[in-house]
Amino acid sequence: MAAVASTSAAASSSTSRLEPLLLVARSTKPRGAAAANLIHQAISAPGVFFFGELFDVPGVAELSASTDAQLGTAYQLLCLFAYGTYGDYTHLLQFASFPNVSRDQVQKLRQLTLLSLACQNKALPYTTLSESLGISGTDGRELEDLIIETIYAGLISGKLNELQSRFEVHHVQGRDVPHPSLPSQPALSSLPSLSSGAMQMDSIFASLSTWQSTTTSVLESLQSRMEGTRSSAAETAHQNQQHHQALLQNLIESQRQLEAQQQQQHGKKGKGAANAMDVDESDGSRAAARKKQAAGVRGSKRSRA
Numbered sequence: 118m119a120a121v122a123s124t125s126a127a128a129s130s131s132t133s134r135l136e137p138l139l140l141v142a143r144s145t146k147p148r149g150a151a152a153a154n155l156i157h158q159a160i161s162a163p164g165v166f167f168f169g170e171l172f173d174v175p176g177v178a179e180l181s182a183s184t185d186a187q188l189g190t191a192y193q194l195l196c197l198f199a200y201g202t203y204g205d206y207t208h209l210l211q212f213a214s215f216p217n218v219s220r221d222q223v224q225k226l227r228q229l230t231l232l233s234l235a236c237q238n239k240a241l242p243y244t245t246l247s248e249s250l251g252i253s254g255t256d257g258r259e260l261e262d263l264i265i266e267t268i269y270a271g272l273i274s275g276k277l278n279e280l281q282s283r284f285e286v287h288h289v290q291g292r293d294v295p296h297p298s299l300p301s302q303p304a305l306s307s308l309p310s311l312s313s314g315a316m317q318m319d320s321i322f323a324s325l326s327t328w329q330s331t332t333t334s335v336l337e338s339l340q341s342r343m344e345g346t347r348s349s350a351a352e353t354a355h356q357n358q359q360h361h362q363a364l365l366q367n368l369i370e371s372q373r374q375l376e377a378q379q380q381q382q383h384g385k386k387g388k389g390a391a392n393a394m395d396v397d398e399s400d401g402s403r404a405a406a407r408k409k410q411a412a413g414v415r416g417s418k419r420s421r422a
Contacts, residue, residue: 134164135171142174149183152176153191160198160222166229166272168199169293181302186214193304194218199293202230203251205308227251228267233310235273235289243282257282 138159141147147155156177159168171177172195180192193215197205203226209215218226227250234241234249247254250263264284267273275286295305305311 134162135159135167138162139170139174142171142176146176147174148176148179149185149188152180153188156180156191156195160194160225161219163221164270166225166232166270166290167293168195171195172199172296181304189304190214190216193307196302196304196308198222198226198229200295200305200311201226201308202233202249202310203227204230204249205310207251208309209307224263224266227263228270228272229292231264231267232272232289232292235275235284235286236291239286241284241286243284246284 138155142152142155145151152174155174156171159165159171177192177195180188183189183192193209197209203223206218206223206226210217230250231246234246243257243260244254246252246264247260250260252260252263261277264273264275264277268275272290273286274288275284278285295311
């Protein structure tokens with residue numbers, strides 16, 4: 118049996134239903150019994166599952182230090198519904214001064230407990246849920262009805278796996294988280310689940326600190342490698358530039374040498390042509406002299422005749 122619902126609007130819906138009480142608190146500034154009455158109204162209001170903003174009301178915060186038993190109990194009820202579980206409720210009932218809550222409030226507390234369990238595990242066996250929620254293990258229908266009601270409230274989404282007798286969590290709305298200064302208060306230190314939750318938070322914090330150190334080390338190593346790569350790239354670029362300049366210089370020098378050789382070759386050709394012309398002129402002069410001499414000889418012979 119599958120049952121899926123959106124949880125995106127759950128927190129905003131709960132806040133909107135709590136808002137009228139907060140507006141009254143801001144305007145009337147309740148103290149003492151009025152502040153305790155405000156708490157009872159909030160935990161009894163249908164659809165209100167998140168109570169963190171009530172701790173910001175000055176009159177409510179004052180109840181934590183009240184010596185009046187009823188006022189102190191009201192503050193402890195607020196802590197129970199904001200941060201506690203159904204198991205915490207049964208633990209508090211061992212004290213004579215702690216009152217029984219209504220059936221609807223018990224149902225709401227069970228729903229909040231389901232959220233806490235779903236935040237820790239994605240597959241919740243029915244046996245674990247029945248034990249944690251105070252529901253008889255033989256009454257599977259009551260347990261499933263509670264889960265379905267929580268799904269329709271928009272607090273959680275998942276699948277009821279009847280074959281394996283477990284609830285498979287897809288998404289869950291997170292609960293209120295106490296301010297670091299609150300767990301030292303008696304009203305919160307008396308909640309066993311919050312003490313174990315604090316230990317889990319310490320473990321998570323330690324894991325995150327280790328992860329931060331590891332990440333910092335990796336980033337520093339990457340930064341060092343990047344700087345080395347940049348330096349190597351700059352050196353390579355400089356060498357390439359020098360090599361390019363050397364090639365360009367060699368090319369210019371080769372061009373000059375080639376032009377000089379061509380000029381020398383042109384000079385030799387010019388001298389050869391001039392020498393040839395001188396030879397031709399010399400040969401022509403000699404031929405003319407021979408012709409003249411021959412003409413003179415012929416003239417001499419004729420005169421003799």
